[in-house]
Amino acid sequence: MAWQKFTVDIPTNLKPDQRRELADLVIEHIFDRTNRGLDKNGKRFPGYSKEYVASLDFKVGGKSKSKVDLQLSGDMLAAMKLISHSSGKLLIGFDNGTLENDKAEGNILGTYGQPSPIPGKQRDFLGIQRRKLAELIDYVDTSSGIDGTNK
């Protein structure tokens, strides 16, 4: 399984605490957007398979056919994190080699534990649109920082 992560290019003038705040906002945006059933390009996730809808996990998870949100236990999205940051860059994703990383890969590639992707079942959530990123950068760059701390 490959390591699931992506690099976010950011202005080099952002200080470390601003980079952490920005990463937090990017991650929370990804969670919010995924929770609303949208992939990294703002498109609706493909629907669940008939087999999954009929499964015990689907019932136990209290899931609905009309809400594809990549959450059963919720652990995968909870595991998404800022892996590292440096001037001009954030690296966001999952700890390599973890079950959550593998789940993410299954969703991103549409493989779900199979050797090949299942056609039409890719659910790539790991990324952010440029316009949204610019909005978050602007907020961090112009706000007074986390908890009102002055720059």
Add this chain to the structure above:
Amino acid sequence: MAQTNSKKSIRDIFKRLEDAIDKSIDAKQLRPIAKFTIDLIVKRTRLGYGVDRQFGTKKKLKPLSDQYIEYRRSLSGKSKPKSKTPKIFGARSVKLSEFTNATRSNLTLTGQMLDSMTILSERGKSISIGPQGKRNEGGPTNDQIADYQASQGRVFNRVSLLEFKQIVREYRRTFGDLLKKSKLIQ
């Protein structure tokens, strides 16, 4: 008085939550967070996983014995047990919960124990959660069943580290900084 396995104070969860958000939690906010925590624990257990220690890693619950699976199959009416049912398994007249099947190890037979999970007591920032009450068929109470399961290595009334992160997110979005930033992160 020592905590039993069934009852669990989630004071340590609230303390760690306060550390994570770097501010004190209002007592009024504890109840919804406690209920969110209960829902997480119940769902995870029904999916077939337990957590041995607070903030640990979830692990698949110990598999069911062949004899117990046979008993569970007989409850769904799909087969008759080949051997005499041990008394410890329970009555022959109970109905298998919709949230399980004959072979899944998820601490669910009729569903009463996990359905009974609730806030047991509240005092300041100390809240205890756990199963409670009697069962429809009589016999051991729900917390006694939970204690028995724990003695067999099936501990469920704890929160994993990733579940804790879900609790932090829920707090932040409901009461904390993300509530104010909700439009920003959409």
